[in-house]
Amino acid sequence: MSRFLLHRLLQSLVVLFLMSFVIYWLMGLMPGDPIDLMISADPKITSEDAARLRALYGLDKPITERYLNWLGAAVGGDFGFSRLYAKPVPEALLPALANTVRLLGITLFLSLLIGLPAGMAAAIRPYSKTDYTINLLAFAGISLPAFWLALLLIIVFSVFLGVLPAGGVAALGGDGFWDQAKYLVLPVANLTIASVGGHTRYMRAAMIEALRQDYIRTARAKGAGPARVVLGHALRNALIPVVTIVSLDFGFLFSGALITETVFAYPGMGKLIFDAIMGNDYNLALVALLFVTLLILIGNLLADLAYAWLDPRISYR
Amino acid sequence: MRGPMADTAESMMALALKRFRRHRLAIAGAVVLAVLASLAATAPLIATILGLDWEAVDLLNRFAPSSAAHPLGTDELGRDLFIRLLYGGRISLLVGLTATVVAALIGTAIGLLAGFYGGRLDALLMRFTDSVIALPLLPLLIVLAAVDLDKLGLPPSLVQSQYVSLYRIIAIVALVGWTTVARLVRGAALTIRERDFVLSARGYGAGGFRIMTVHILPNLISPVIVATTLSVGNVILLESVLSFLGLGIQPPIPSWGNLLTNAQELIWTAPGLAMWPGMLIFITVIALNFLGDGLQDALDPKATD
Numbered sequence: 369m370s371r372f373l374l375h376r377l378l379q380s381l382v383v384l385f386l387m388s389f390v391i392y393w394l395m396g397l398m399p400g401d402p403i404d405l406m407i408s409a410d411p412k413i414t415s416e417d418a419a420r421l422r423a424l425y426g427l428d429k430p431i432t433e434r435y436l437n438w439l440g441a442a443v444g445g446d447f448g449f450s451r452l453y454a455k456p457v458p459e460a461l462l463p464a465l466a467n468t469v470r471l472l473g474i475t476l477f478l479s480l481l482i483g484l485p486a487g488m489a490a491a492i493r494p495y496s497k498t499d500y501t502i503n504l505l506a507f508a509g510i511s512l513p514a515f516w517l518a519l520l521l522i523i524v525f526s527v528f529l530g531v532l533p534a535g536g537v538a539a540l541g542g543d544g545f546w547d548q549a550k551y552l553v554l555p556v557a558n559l560t561i562a563s564v565g566g567h568t569r570y571m572r573a574a575m576i577e578a579l580r581q582d583y584i585r586t587a588r589a590k591g592a593g594p595a596r597v598v599l600g601h602a603l604r605n606a607l608i609p610v611v612t613i614v615s616l617d618f619g620f621l622f623s624g625a626l627i628t629e630t631v632f633a634y635p636g637m638g639k640l641i642f643d644a645i646m647g648n649d650y651n652l653a654l655v656a657l658l659f660v661t662l663l664i665l666i667g668n669l670l671a672d673l674a675y676a677w678l679d680p681r682i683s684y685r
Numbered sequence: 686m687r688g689p690m691a692d693t694a695e696s697m698m699a700l701a702l703k704r705f706r707r708h709r710l711a712i713a714g715a716v717v718l719a720v721l722a723s724l725a726a727t728a729p730l731i732a733t734i735l736g737l738d739w740e741a742v743d744l745l746n747r748f749a750p751s752s753a754a755h756p757l758g759t760d761e762l763g764r765d766l767f768i769r770l771l772y773g774g775r776i777s778l779l780v781g782l783t784a785t786v787v788a789a790l791i792g793t794a795i796g797l798l799a800g801f802y803g804g805r806l807d808a809l810l811m812r813f814t815d816s817v818i819a820l821p822l823l824p825l826l827i828v829l830a831a832v833d834l835d836k837l838g839l840p841p842s843l844v845q846s847q848y849v850s851l852y853r854i855i856a857i858v859a860l861v862g863w864t865t866v867a868r869l870v871r872g873a874a875l876t877i878r879e880r881d882f883v884l885s886a887r888g889y890g891a892g893g894f895r896i897m898t899v900h901i902l903p904n905l906i907s908p909v910i911v912a913t914t915l916s917v918g919n920v921i922l923l924e925s926v927l928s929f930l931g932l933g934i935q936p937p938i939p940s941w942g943n944l945l946t947n948a949q950e951l952i953w954t955a956p957g958l959a960m961w962p963g964m965l966i967f968i969t970v971i972a973l974n975f976l977g978d979g980l981q982d983a984l985d986p987k988a989t990d
Contacts, residue, residue: 379816383819391825507971507974511967512967513967515926619822623823623824631949646831657825661821
């Protein structure tokens with residue numbers, strides 16, 4: 369068990385390390401470097417000044433050297449300064465992280481709460497009317513462009529009905545529970561609709577597979593009722609692949625969060641990364657992207673642990 | 686030369702066709718896609734017949750409701766919405782298909798190498814694939830879409846080309862879209878390489894490349910077709926969201942994604958503009974998903990009757 373996990377941990381670290389270099393390199397290829405930005409802010413800077421500043425900040429050095437300098441500072445806890453937020457990067461990052469965790473936490477909970485039972489209901493009688501309807505809805509959810517759904521929700525609930533805010537978080541002075549909650553309703557609804565179809569399909573496929581096994585026939589032969597067969601015998605085994613796929617989906621879920629947060633102007637990590645890339649805030653974009661990658665890798669590792677806990681047949685040596 | 690093998694192959698195709706025909710949603714999907722594709726393909730002809738132009742600005746006729754002259758009304762510059770949707774469909778479908786085909790080629794190559802050689806190469810390639818799947822792809826695509834192509838050292842003739850946003854989005858979407866195909870192909874290749882005809886090919890001395898291309902590849906066609914069909918939908922969604930965020934297809938070239946960018950800005954003045962482009966993306970993607978699902982059932986060798 370520990371050896372397998374150590375192996376996975378090392379692999380995750382390698383991925384993170386490679387990602388950090390690739391993203392660092394890509395950031396260097398973005399239009400305009402920090403000195404260009406200074407020049408545009410102050411037309412009196414001469415080209416000699418610019419060259420001197422580039423040397424001063426080490427921007428004339430080769431990419432590997434710059435990267436190692438950055439890595440050294442980052443490992444030492446210095447993540448640089450965010451241009452956009454005029455704060456050190458971690459201070460800009462943490463509030464956004466809290467907002468995204470709240471958004472994704474509620475979404476994942478709701479999506480599994482709806483998707484897993486729906487998938488089970490579809491799998492109990494494959495190709496029945498129920499299965500057909502659930503499948504149709506799941507496919508519709510998967511195929512909906514999340515940003516379009518967001519626009520539709522805004523049009524219906526904000527433009528026409530005027531009952532929910534089109535974006536943002538609680539207005540000044542509005543600290544009550546409902547004041548805050550009403551800004552979450554549309555983003556959560558949007559992201560839940562976008563992810564529940566996938567969860568339903570995973571659960572359906574896993575349950576159909578589990579119900580095909582020999583021990584299910586044995587359980588039925590013993591006289592166990594349908595509810596007992598599904599909930600007592602098949603569910604636990606069906607959940608194993610579902611846990612893996614759901615955890616592998618964190619990256620996808622975060623991509624959905626980026627779209628949702630951007631359309632609803634919800635100040636989370638997704639919108640922060642998008643704004644940082646668009647606003648030439650390279651320090652922030654780099655650290656935020658790596659941080660999200662780190663969280664996703666940790667999520668995948670936890671799924672490996674859950675896998676072993678759910679399935680005692682799996683031993684990681 | 687019609688040996689027993691040919692008959693088996695034919696009856697397998699017949700069986701697959703039979704299974705496919707039962708899948709009513711898949712057939713509906715195929716029909717819808719055929720209609721959309723022919724509308725997009727004949728867009729210039731339709732424009733000529735209706736006497737409309739996708740670029741023609743008519744500032745006296747902004748936000749016009751649907752009428753005989755403008756079937757779906759006009760946008761904020763008085764341009765005809767219907768024709769812009771058709772032209773946008775050309776771009777979106779073209780990008781979706783091209784990027785998926787490129788991605789399928791990459792995925793097939795990676796999956797074939799991993800499945801055929803196995804061992805360390807397989808472990809390495811599959812760890813790589815798993816890592817790509819786990820990454821937060823959309824922010825990465827945004828970074829790739831924002832990169833300054835001049836700094837990459839690409840020739841200026843390409844960078845300044847009118848269609849550079851088209852080439853760029855095809856390239857970056859293909860760069861991340863190959864994983865599904867790679868995994869499916871690898872799985873299939875793993876089982877096929879143990880089959881008797883592969884062993885006998887080895888026996889008469891065929892090399893690795895020959896076995897992969899001549900003996901294994903033709904047997905991978907059904908998983909590749911299924912995975913590719915299911916990927917096109919995702920690719921179209923990715924293209925549309927990147928274009929929506931202003932990083933994909935650049936105006937004035939219309940795409941379903943960037944038509945919605947306008948719609949978002951005008952959501953309080955003209956909420957109707959958001960309806961059609963999104964509806965077309967939705968219909969296309971769901972049709973592709975139904976088609977892929979039907980093909981999966983029809984081409985599954987384990988399926989009965």
